[in-house]
Amino acid sequence: MTGTEADHARHNARMLRIQQARAKMQARRTLERGLLIVHTGNGKGKSSSAFGMAIRSIGWGMKVGIVQYVKGSWETGEKNFFHAYPDLLTFEVMGEGFTWDTQDRARDIAAARAAWERSKELILDPDYDFIILDELNIVLRDDTLPIGEIVDFLKDRPLSKHICITGRNAKPALTELADLITEFGEVKHPFKAGFKAQKGVEY
């Protein structure tokens, strides 16, 4: 056996042990139900990642509902794209722009309330398998909707579907309830190096 062959043999033996350990681990995972998922943190990718799960779900024929709580100046690639799926995807852009653009607290509250009422309908509708509440965390952080009411509703949610809530500054009352939380950390951001928002990446 050459040196490389011996290295490879050692590698292969080690991989067999890892495979066996992983099989054991997987056998212990038996639970299955709708998850409450939270994407938070200052880093980029929270909404993109939710959209990635949306297409994964559509690929399985699952029905997806998305409610966007903050509209910004969006004409977005994802909206252009998702509009091609009227049967499997409902895409509701319900929020107003960013609060610093509307400059109208009363209007922000009314828009967030309407978005939440629509979100509840989608969550309770047995046709939907995956619900994304995009940027809801921002609305909760700013107390534009009361966290208590939202958490109380989510505690009694149907467990037949996944719900993914995105936005920085997720409140502890929500994260305590969540099954899956990813914190998106910003390590390097092109804005800070003087880059504009670019198609495909930011919108």
Place this chain on the structure above:
Amino acid sequence: MTGTEADHARHNARMLRIQQARAKMQARRTLERGLLIVHTGNGKGKSSSAFGMAIRSIGWGMKVGIVQYVKGSWETGEKNFFHAYPDLLTFEVMGEGFTWDTQDRARDIAAARAAWERSKELILDPDYDFIILDELNIVLRDDTLPIGEIVDFLKDRPLSKHICITGRNAKPALTELADLITEFGEVKHPFKAGFKAQKGVEY
């Protein structure tokens, strides 16, 4: 003016100041070129987030190439889904299974090499606007491909397209070169609570 009205007026004035500050910040962002993007960390969402950018790009009519370096036991929702876009998306599942499943170091190296050769073709092909090299970081971490060769190629890459590289344990030689890095941190993972991998969420 009632108390609430006064609160709202204060809020609105503050938002106006934020809006002005943001407009100034945005005016300073003038650079525009293909970004090198890295999704790393132990948390969930690195690939989903890249797929979310893929559909955003497709929504703008941009052409996307995806090379998957680690196949796992995938029959995935995203693969089912993306196969509906032969014109705007090339989806290459080139890697072997996880190294602990193949248990064949020589085969892993050959598969990774073939995937990298295909990746270079897509990166150099002027038709493509967005390239995703899914789980390339894993292959680099395990020295299945030499980091020096990959980084040298990426230093001279065409700047007309975005490239997104995913996978935990991104090497410093790569992150130094990147324009945008998000670290996906695991806060809560359903596997640890005994949940199985579920459709739409994990695959």
